[in-house]
Structures are given as C-alpha cells and as structure tokens.
Amino acid sequence: MQSETARWASLAVIVLFVLSAALSLRGDQPPASVGIDAPATVFSASRAATVLARVLGDEQPHPTGSAANARVRDRIVAELARIGVQAQVQRRFACGASTCATVENIVARIPGTNADQAVLLAAHYDSVGAGPGASDDGAGVATLIESARALLAGPPLARDVWLLASDGEELGLIGAEAFVREPEFTRIATVINLEARGTRGASLLIETQPGNAQIIAALRRALPRASGSSLDYEIYRSLPNDTDFTVFSREGREGLNFAWAKGAARYHTPLDNLAHLDRGSLQHHGDNALAMTRELAGRAPSATADSAGGVAQDAVFFNLFGATVAAWPVMLNPFLLALGLALWLALGVRLVRRGSRTATLAFASIAVLALLAVLAGLGWGVHVLLQALGAMAAMWTAQSALLVATFVALALPPMLLGGYAVQRWCGLPALALATLLPFAIVAAAAVAAMPGASYLGLLPLLAAGICAHLVLGRPVLWSAVAAVVAAGLWFPYAVDSYPAIGHPGLPATTLLSGVIVLPLLPALLSLRRAVWALALAGVAVTFACALLALARPAFDADVPRPANLLYAGDSDAARLYLKPLATMPVGFMRQAGFADVSRPVTAWLGWGYPSANGPTLPAPSLQVESDGIRDGRRHIAIRVTSTRNAKEGGLVLPGDIDVASIRVQGQALAPSRWHAEPTRWRRIALVGLPLEGAVFEFETAPGRNLEVYGYDRSAGLPPVMEPAARARDAVAMPIHGGDSTIAWQRIEVAATPQSQK
Template sequence: MTVSKRAGWWGVVLSLMLLALWAIRPIGVSPPRHLDTEFNTERAVGRLAAILGDQRPHPTDSDANDALEARLLAQIRAAGFTPEIRQGFHCNDIRAGAAICARPRNIVFWITPPGDDAVMLTAHHDSVPAGPGAADDGIGVAVALEVAHLLKARPLGRPVLVLLTDAEEAGLVGAAMFAARDPLARRIGAVVNLEARGTTGAANMFQTSRPNGNDIAALRVGGVVPAANSLASDLYSILPNDTDLTMLLPLKVDAANFAIIGAGTRYHTPLDNLANLDRRSVRQMGAEALAAVTGFASLAGGSKAAEGQSIFVNIGPWFFFVLPSGVALALLVVGLGSAILVYARTGGGGAVKAALAPPLALLLGTGLAVLLGMLVAAIRPEAAFGTGWPIALRLMYGAAALGGAGLVLDWLRVPSATRLAASAWIWLTALVLAAFAFLPGLAVIASGPALFVLAAAIASLVVPRVVPWLFGAAALAFALVMLPIAGGFEDGLFVEQAAPIAALLIFLLLFAMPGASGLRAPLACGAVLAAALAAALLVPAYTNDAPRHLNVVHQDDMQGASFRIYDNGPLPPAMQSAARFAPTPDGERDWHALAPRLGDDGRIDVISDTIAGDLRTIVLRAVAPSADRQEFYVAKGEGLRGLTVNGARPQVKGALAYFGCTGRSCRTLDITLSWAAKAPLPAIGWHRTRYGAGEAARALVAARPATAIPVHVGDRQVLVRPVKLER
C-alpha cells in the first residue's frame, strides 16, 4: 500500500497541532478572561486584604489566628451581618487509626432569617503554619462574604447560613465539631464548600453528594455554567483526599464543592499570598458560588433516596452537558453498536489491522511516555524535577505518545481512515463501558460524542461520504471534553506523574488520522521528543516563581539532636556549607546534620493505671508549655478500647496508630487510654512541635535560596521522647 504525500503531510500537521494544544493547555484549565457576573472581585479581594493584614500564617488556636479572627469579624459586621463564635475542644472520630484534636473557633452568620432546610456556604479561615493562606482558604472566605453581601437583600426560597470553620488544616476539626455538636447542623439541607489547592486555575466543582440529582438541578438553575465534570467527582470520591465537606456529607445534605488547583506548588507555602492569587480565579469562583447558592435556595430539598444520579461536564462557559446515568449508559451502548456498524460496512480491507491499531498504539505510545518519564526521574536527582518547567515534560509525554502511536500506524498501514476511526471508537467505548460500574463519570468522554457516531452509522447507510465529517465532529466533541479534563488531572497529579494521561491524546490522533501517513508524522514527533527530552533533563528543576519545597527541621530524640531535611534531592550548596549534611540511611532523599540539643520544658506523667475486669485504663498528663502541637505515634495499638483527650472522646475505628492535638489549648493534655487487659501495651512515641526552626538553625534557614521554600507545617523544632508505661 502506498502513502500519499498529502496524507503524510496532513499527519504531520495533525500531530504538531495536537502537541501544541497539549502543551499550551488553552481549553478549560485557566479561568475565563471575561465572565458576565455581578460578583465584585475588587470588593471581595479588598475585604480579603483587610482580613489577612500583614499576611502572617495563622494556624488554628494561635496568636496570629486571634488577630485574623478579629479582623474577619469586623468585616462581617461591616457587611451588615451578626456573627457568632461557636467554639469547643473536639477530636475527630478515629479514621484509619488516627484521632485529631484541636479547639476550633467556628464563625457563623445568617444571610437570611434563620430557618430549617437551609443552604450553607462554607470555607475555612485558618491557614497552615508555612503560608498566609490567601488562596487556601482566603479565596473561600472572600467569596463567601461577597456572596453574602449580594444575597442579603434578595428574596430567597430557603434560609442561607455562612459557616467559616477553624482548624481545617489541623485535620478538619472545625467542620467535624460543627457536624457533631452544633445544633445548626440539623438545620442544614445543602452545602456549598469553597477550597483551594493552588493560587490560580479554573474554579472546578469537583465533588457532589451521592446521589447527585438535587445538586446538578441546583447548578443548572443557578444561571452560570460551572467548570465541572463527573469523572473528577467520581475519582475524588475514591481517593484519600478530604475537605470540610467530608465531615458534612454524613448529615445527608446536598452538596457542591469548588476549588482551584492551578500552580499547586504554591499550595501551603509562603507563595500562597495576595500577590499570587489570580483575580480571575476569584471572579470565577465567586460567580459559580453565587449561582450555586442561588440555585440550591430556589429548590426545596428533597429525599436523597428519591434522587437520581447524573453524569455531567461543562463545554467551556457555554453549555452544561448533563445526562442521567441510565441514559449515558444507553448512549454508550448505542455508540458502541454504531461504531461496530460503520467498521463492518467500511470497505477497502484491513479489518484485522484496524482492529489491532488502537490497542497497539495505546500500548506503545503510552508505554513510551511512561518509560521516558521514569528515565528522567531516574536521572534527575531532584524530588520534583518538573516544577520549574512543566512544559518540557508535558511535551515529552505528548510527543512520545503520538510518536509511538504513529510508528504503529506506519507499521500496520490501515488502508481506511474511516475504519481506523471506527475501531478507535469501539475500543474507547468498550473501555468506558467496562469501567462504568465503578467509575460511571468516565462516560462523559464518550456519551456525548456517541451521538455523532450514531449519526455516522446512519449516514453510512444513506450518505457514506459524510461519515468522515461526522467522525470529525465526534473527535471535536471528544477534544472539547477531554482537554480540560487532561489539564485538570495534570494539575491534580503534578506533571511528574502525569504521563499516562497522554493516552487520551492518542485517541484524538486515531480519530482524525487520514489513513496511512507514513513516517513523516512520527519523525516530526520524534524531533519534538528529542528536544523535549533534552529540556526535561537539562532545564532547572526550580525557579523563584516555582520553587522546591524544603523544610528545615531541628529534631531532638533519644539518639541526639540533628537538623533534618526530608524528601529532597541535592541540597543547595549554601545550605550544605551551613551544616554538614549526610544522607539519612532510611531515606534516599532525606538528609541530616549534627545540631545542638533542644531545651525540654515538657513532661508526661502517668496519673493512674488500673485494671477492672478485662479493661486496663491508663491516665496520662502531657505538659508541653512551648509546643504548638503534641502528637503520639502508637505501635501495637490493636488492643485499644477507648481514647479520651481533654474530655473529648472520639469513636474508635480500628487499631490506634496516631492521635494528636494542635494549638495553644493542647499544651496540657489529659489523656485516658482504655486497653484490653490481656493485650500488649503499646509503644508510644511522644512528639512535640514548635513552629519555626529556632535560633540554632538561623544560619541554615538564611542559606536557603530563593528557589526553595517551606511547605505545610514548615520549619520546626521537634522533640521526640518515648512514653514510659508499666508492663
């Protein structure tokens, strides 16, 4: 079979065009530049600037959070509302062997007169110790206040409450306390939660309640097309990620959870500040939150049992595509049958080759992308080598995927482009159907395009010449859905782990490749691949705008004291000079250097140890006057029967592995452990954390370059001691 020059060059153009779309991610990943909404971004950000003040980190139960709370209350009152503080000491129920305690101070206020079946708009006002939290969750606080301002004069069908939780970063403690102990929790029928895991990007609605019929109905009547897809919602529900909404969903509420996740390397760092907060993201989240609250308020809450489940996806800011799950399943079946019909009716031979081309192209193209990603990871010493220049890895994955797929197509030389496209649709739809039982949201990538595949099947019986055009329309519909999803998954996974997503790009190539196009297309992809691979190996891993995460930890344990740096590649030379670091034996990327001992002003006493029947009860008092956090790591925790911390008693679920408490209220802990009398006593490690690396680490912290910043808990001092229990 010969390859025409026209088809060969069209294959090159198609491949390079797909690579360009893949690299610059123009569709659906960034917030829209123009959005018609009454939400006032400048006013919202102005309030946030006043609330954040000097932009100090403000973790729960700290002096900084007290100051922020006072400014926040002043802004709420200035907006015309009457806030209330709901506080208490609370421990989350133990999940996977962990209990987390704090003393949150939640803030609530009604936008409307109080009532039942209320819609609640929620965000959290605390930050992590390492960053000021302008996005996480300043964006949520700012949006909540502006939405409240806009709704206060409107007639609404349901009451609307605002909840600004505390201690979210400590472990969702404020939301858990609200759900478990606040009488207002029983008056809530729907929740709109606002979050961030970055400082820019589209404001995605990534989680609903289950079933989601009421949620989707509310979003549809709200008047704004949300950035949302049910695949992300389904995946989020099975991943070990949580927001405040996790603690509120057991109330059997309807729900919509919104977040931005662009520039995720700034998440929980000093770069999560007002200067880096994308005003377009604020505007989009504000418009979507306003629409969601308005939508929920316009619909009476219904029984969860009576709801249906839907799949959904936005097509830009123009159209919200929603289908009941049963209809989506039927469309997938119809699409599969239609693709099979076109495949069978297409002449020209090559039926076996066309059937083999999609799986072989996926295996070689995706496999090559993954292997090259693993190669770069093995060669580069940095922990997050794609941070500074993610476009290099993105291009490498895309060029590898398309180049590998192109080699398969050149080898097989499928004579009919229509049969190749039909075969690709068969494989795609079959894969989606196979996953439907446990991942029904995946249907969004194929159920809409299935309408065009159905049209192509009908045309194959009547007007065969339009079949390629209808397949082209199906490919365009697939691209409009797939490209934003792929970009969102890269942001969610981070680019180093995003190679498998390139499989979606291969399907686009298969849908649109004009028959046998020879080696020109894979050679063009190979040239791009060579340049991208060289760049991925040579470009700086980190920049001032996209720095590495590097915490300085001054740890004092029974073996002595050391400076420790965890999960990092080569240390910056200036830091290596400031302290003589060596690799830690138990971690490839962990480093330690000798350090002076830390002062220890804490003590832990066994108040009582009694046995009654088959239960042994040990009462401890842990005093740590200068600690910001006390934590207890438990080995042999299978015998636990009960845990009480400062009077709070979380429900025990499984073996106890950890319990901890964050904030000033945790500096004295009265702990009661109830144990099976015949079970072995646990081995407990007592960790006390003070935020900041301290005076002894001053030179080391000063040597940290601008391309490295603290993250999450940040620099800290940690005292580690065993808890001595009688055997």
C-alpha cells in the first residue's frame, strides 16, 4: 500500500514537471493580434501592419542614402501627418564606430503637460542592402506610428513623448549618434527602443542598463506579463550585437530595448518581408511600447526625480509561466545564496545522521557532475556527427524543430542510465542530494559573476532545500521540487539556444535538458520497469528526429540559404567571389564557375570562392593632401575619390592606428567598445561619398612605413556578372549588405613625410 502511494506521488510530480516545462514556454509566446476595429486607445497590429505595408510600398531594400530610403522616409512623414503628428526631418552628417554618413532622422513630439524628462520611442527605418527590413526595423517604425495614434486618442500625458525613426542604424548606429547631439535629446530621460533579429517570437526585453531596478519596477506595473529576463540581458550583453539603444545607454539614458529574435534565418535577407512578419510579434511590440510609454510618461517629472535618489540598484527578473514577472534586487543575492547553501549543507548533515555515509554523499555528488560532463561531451559529439552528415548547412535551417527535439531527447537515456547507477551504488537519499549540487554551483557562480542568471540556480535550490527539511524522508519528492521549478525556469533556454545562437547552441540544449531532468531522476527511477521503456523511447525519439532532420531539405521557401556575391579587384585584375554563409548544393560551384577552394579576396576583405577574371575595375584615386609632424605625431590626410561614382568609399588602415585620431571630413568616430578589440585592419567608410571625394585623416608615430588601402564600394554587381547572380538566386539569397562591387588601390606611405603642413 505504502509503495503504491509512493508510485502515485512519483507519477504526480512527473506530470507536474511536464506541465511546468510546457507552461514555461508560454512566457515566450507573443499575444494574439488585435483587429482593425479595436478601440482607438488600443494598439492594433492589424492597423500597424496596414501602416507598414504603405511605408514599405514595393518592399525594396532601402539602405541609408538610397533613393528607396528617401521614399520610405517620405511615407513615414506622411503616415505621421495622417494621424496629426508634424514630423521634422533632421539631415545630419555623423559617424558611427567606423562608418560615417549623411543620415535623415525623422523626429516628432507628442506634447505632454511638461516638457522635462521626456520619453523617447525609437526605431530605425533604414534597412540592410539585402532585404526590405519588414521586421528589422519596419515593424518598430509601424509600432511607433500606431502607438502615437493610440496615445493621441487618449488623454494628454504628464510628460512629452518624442518619436524617433532613425536612419543609418544598419551602417553602425549613425542616426542615433546624430540624434544624441540634438538639443531635443537633452530633454529625454527614458528610451523605449524597438528592434528585431528575426521575423517572429515574443517581443523580449533584451536590454536595460546598469541600475535598472526602478525601470524594472515600472515594467512590472505596466506589463505584468512582460517577456524577457535578466538572463536575456546577460546573454544579449555577451553577444556582439548593438542597436541604437547602445548609443542612448552610453549617453546615460535609462530605458528598455525590446526585440524579437525567432525566425532568425530570415534576418537581413529578402525574406524579412511583410509576408513573414508575425502579426502577434507586432502586437507584442505595440503592447510593450504603448503600456510602457503610458507608464513612464504618465508620471509627473518631479515625482520620478525624487524617487531616483540613492544608489541605483540592479534587478534580477524573469517571466514565470507567462503569468507574471518576478523580481528582486541583486543585493539580496548573497543572502539567498547563503540560505540556499546552508539548507543544502544542513540537508547533507541530516542525511548523515539518518545513516548515510559522508563518503557516499560526496561520491554521489562527484558522480552526478561526471554524468553532466559526459552528457556535455555526448551533445558535442552528436553535433559534430550530424554536422559531418550535413545537418548543419547554415546557422539556421528548416530542420530546426527536429534538431532541437533530437538534442532534448538525447539527454534522457544517459541521465536515466547514470542516475540508475548512482542510485544503485549510493542509495536514493545520496542521489537526491547530489541532484541539487549543479543548482548550488550555478547559483554560486551566477551570484559571483553573472547576477542576472542567479535565479536559475537559487530558486530550484531554495525550493528543494526548504521542502527537504519538511519531508526529509521523501527524497523523491523534495528533489522533484527542484526539477519542477527548474523546468519552469530553464526549459525555454534549453529549447531556445538554437533559435538564439544557431546550431552551435544545440549541445547546450542537451546539457540544459540534462540539468533540468536530473532532480527528477529519483521519481523517474521509482517507476521501475517503466523507466527503461522511457529510456528506450528517448533513444528512439533521438534517432527518429535526427534521421528526419537529415532527410529534410535544409532550405525551403521560408528558410533561405544565405550567400553573397562580391565583385572585387583593382585596375589590374578583378573577379567575382561567392561568399556563402551555408554549404552550397552539390555541383553548384562548378556549374556556376566558382573554384572549389576559398581564398582571401584581398588582405582585408575576408575569404571567398573566386571565379575567372572579369573586367577590371577603375580604382579609386588616393591623394595625400597633407602629411606632417604635429605635436610629435605624424598627421596624414588622404582624399579618396571614386572614379566610378561609387556611393561608398574609405580607407583601410593598419589595425593599430589610434582610432581617436581618425577624422572623416573633419568628424571624429563615435566611441565604441569595439575599438578596444584587436584587429589586423581597420576599415573607415563614408557612405554617400561626394563626387569630389572625401578627406580621411589619421595620426601615427613618426618614422613608420604604412600600408594603406583606399577603396570604393557600390551595391550590386556589374551588368556582365548578372548571369552569375541569377545562378545564385536559383539556390540562395543575399544577406546583410547583399551583393556588392569593391575596387581598391594600395599605397605605401613612406616613413618620412612628403610635405609639411
């Protein structure tokens, strides 16, 4: 009878575990789209999509400086006028971290009762060269317009709301750099930025800024079910991504950066179009932007200024089952950790008093860590194997769901087998105690080094620790509590590591799945024979999903194979290069006339698969305008002129040139964290190169020989190369900047100045 009850209890916690894992994914779901007939004060994705369709028109790529971008600019101004908002176009020359351009920011104000500490709603309207940018960031701009309409339909707010549709983001945050120098920016206290790195998914809070406890408190008031977490923020910070928010944050503004990140295979490709834009994601952007604007701009400025006193705190926060956002101040972390570790150690002491041997408990803990290490190795090995078999043809492929299922299921059999062995050798209490160790380690490491991730370790540890001291004699139950909590917090990250970082994230899927299922092992093993059926099912699902993934085409109408064409050379020789970001179909290279091996295009242009020589390119002209010693430093000014009227031109300098000394048409580059990264070459660009060329200046130590390249770049390929582009289009799509033609000229700057300025 007793064992029958225990069996039912095991089944119950297993059901709870599955439920927790399933519900955890709700925090990652965008809401349903709201229809066109919704009340005027409500954000409607249907209305926003209609606006976006008009703004994008024929859905041409519209990078900064293009005629298509000027048309998009005019349509945005017209859409704002349609809702009664008078927008201003600020045409400015500005520089990002490496590229300068003349940008045209669209700026408008919705007056509140007070002009101070205004809220800025920001999104960029320029696209990359390869695609129309319906999600990135047309959706953000449409959200701005529909939010403004909804705000104007309601009562006036306490503070001004500024709208910024920025230009030049894709070239390197240039519009944002221009805007932070405008007098309007001094009025801005808080920024809500809208972005996308994909075509669907929840509009996640991916970024705030240090000292975010206050704004997270505001978030919880206005958006009780907001998606995103302090872990997302930690992950985002560790990735080499920047948005306009980077600039606003650098300038000391607090705020929230919302972005969706699923459907990343279509990011910066022709398929980032209206057809692939998820209306639910758009609705989520709007719900976030409108609610946060009303919350932040709805409060009188003085009230916030008062409460902002004292030391700014960071918050740990996360979405729980799509139902609520939980949060606590980071300063609580050490206390929570101490409590969790004390509970865990006391648990060990009590188990020893009950007859467990200390050595056995220690051995079980080491065995569990070894098991996770084996699992990590297995995940890595299967990834290598599937890659060798051709299943990872690009960062993201159409096999994504099958691959994620493969790597989740892969965790189950070894965990069951390993758990069985540990339980046989060490006994149930030792296994149960050991399954909490990874959470203790994660909690301690995160509290020390990555506070935003601390909840992943702290909560399972605390929940199981408290429960264990209440029902010490039921290890199956108290360890399962950790599993149920962990499933609710960890599972979204287990299944989303592939959508987030591509196929290299798949081994993490297996490891995270293993950590989640670990504390459930005592319950699973209590199922006796059924557990082996479960292990076999795990093996079967792993193989079935892997085989189906291998059988399925990697690319289809919704998941493009990314590959750019580059026509590059100088006045001596030029040729076409294929620069694929995916494996190409068998036979394509030879049929399309590309070599089988890639080689460097030139010293600073990366690698590509060359074809036969084509017509030479007229090289840009480089003219040393001045070269002299100034304050012990050698100052060189070079004029770069495109002899073929290319829209972009610049210099490629040795990587150790002092970035702070660089000037483009007299303008310094914007400060950036990337300037500290070592690089062999530093490419400085001007988009919108004048016919008479542009002057690039830099300083170097006297007495040094310099190798410098001048280059120009135009979008697209020479007409004679169009057959190759058509051949590529049959199997692949351009990505990011798209196809381009680059010509260069190399010059040696002699060790001694040729002239004195």
